[in-house]
Amino acid sequence: MRPKAAIYVLILACLAFAPGAHAQDGLGKGHGAESRNMRLLGASDLQGRAAFQPVIVKQGERWIAYIGHSGGSAMNPLTGNVEPNGTSILDVTDPRQPKYLHHLPTESAAVVVGAEGGGAQMLQVCAGKDLPKGDPARFYMLRTDGSKAHEVWDITAPERPVRISIVVSNLRSTHRQAWECDTGVAYVNSGLPDWQVLRMTQVFDLSDPARPLHIRDFALPGQQPGAPKRSDPRLYDGHGPFTTGPKGNRLYFGYGYVGSGAFQVVDRKKLLEGPKEPTPENLLYPQVSFQAVGTWQAVHAVYPLLGMEVSEFARSTRGQMRDFLLVLPEAIANECREERPMMFVVDITDDTKPFGVANFQVPQEGGNYCTRGGRFGPHQTQENLTPIYHKRIVFVAWFNAGVRAVDIRDPYRPKEVGFYIPATNQHTEPSCVKAEGGVRCKSAIVTNNVEVDDRGYIYMTDRVKTGLHILELTGEARKIADFKQ
Secondary structure, three states: HHHHHOOOOHHHHHHHOOOOOOOOOOOOOOOOOOOEOOOEEEEEEEHHHEEEEEEHHHEEOOEEEEEEEEEEEEEEOOEEEEOOOOOOEEEOOOOOOEEEEEEEEOOOOOOOOOOOOOOOEEEEEEOOOOOOOOOOOOOEEEEEOOOOOEEEEEOOOOOEEEHHHHHHHHOOEEEEEEOOOOOOOOEEEEEEOOOOOOOOOEEEEEOOOOEEEEEEEEEEOOOOOOOOOOOOOOOEEEEEEEEOOOOOOOEEEOOOOOOOOOOEEEEEHHHHOOOOOOOOHHHOOEEEEEOOOOOOOOOOEEEEEEEEEEEHHHHOOOOOOEEEEEEEOOOEEEEEOOOOOEEEHHHHOOOOOEEEEEEEEEOEEEEEEOOOOOEEEEEOOOOOOOOOOOEEEEEEEEOOOOOOEEEOOOOOOOOOEEEOOOOOOOOOEEEEEEEEEEOOOOOOOEEEEEOOOOOOEEEEEEOOOEEEEEEEOHHHHHOOOOOOO
């Protein structure tokens, strides 16, 4: 190639992946990276596996990222074998050079329709020193095993995980988990065969991870065994809770599948100590409030913002401090073939009477998200309440619009202060819709989950096999965060 031609090709390549590069070339071949006030530090292709939940913990002198995967399989270069998707384990001590340590497969490579329940999507990690009956020298991981089970692994040596217990098995579905490291109580989404809904919540005592103890089963009245059979077993399907632990004494549950979203506030103490028999009365006993959100799809995630000081109310004699809940209905259909999902801000200062006060949306026009391929809308926020960001910035996984950084200091006026959309790559799986004359497919990233670590780094995972991207805030967004912690 002549020198001038080589330079020209290099310039074109740089432009294709520069911030602001827009989606699709007319042939559905993908897009470049786009960003504002967020910068890419490092990335991993995760062996080309569809990724779901990331959890990042400090183990000794290392920072380790555990990534849950959806169903399917891929070649593991570390072993030379094709392995069913499970859990990727990476050393991210240097976020600019993540090192892939191990892939912990599941037994089944089955791809579940809708992607929920396959692989080992969901996981939680607790240090043994934090658990009431844990070994102080060890670390433990709770993860799903496909649609059939929840299990606990000893991950003290991340390169050599050892399974130490099966929490529950013979299930027909699994999904979200929440594990209180200080109490050992775990809330897991399970599909018990005799319940009248695909997924409900089981509560276990995992204070000793090697000896799980069942506490109770929980769902909405009418979903219990023996209730009249329902025409739609996914109506108000369980998505699991966000727990505030014993100090906050609240659990916030999301419910729903297509067009049947809702959220529920639950008294944690009543749930754990109240009557356990799953009668309608006992299931209703711990409920503080229940709110349907209408046709805006499933409520996949909720995120509490408790004790928010609202500067606008500083001179008011009452109500300067209020509680809020972010409610995220999940975008389901590709290319906006549904009602527009958005993130709602709900005032729960009196959590017996929640009411909406604001919403946050990503404008479609800014990126032609309805035509670039994949889903467009919210899915999940970070779950780590690090003081660097908590009550300041919320990071939201917005599917084909990447990760959005939202200034939430004034919950009545959430404001976007940054975003990052990775470039597609050779692993990116096309997203398809039925169109006139057949099926139309386009390649676009579909950011599924986002998490932060206690150093302030941001981790985003891709639903369609694009991999893991590690970010940091820049510019005005970084000034909002508190890096003095």
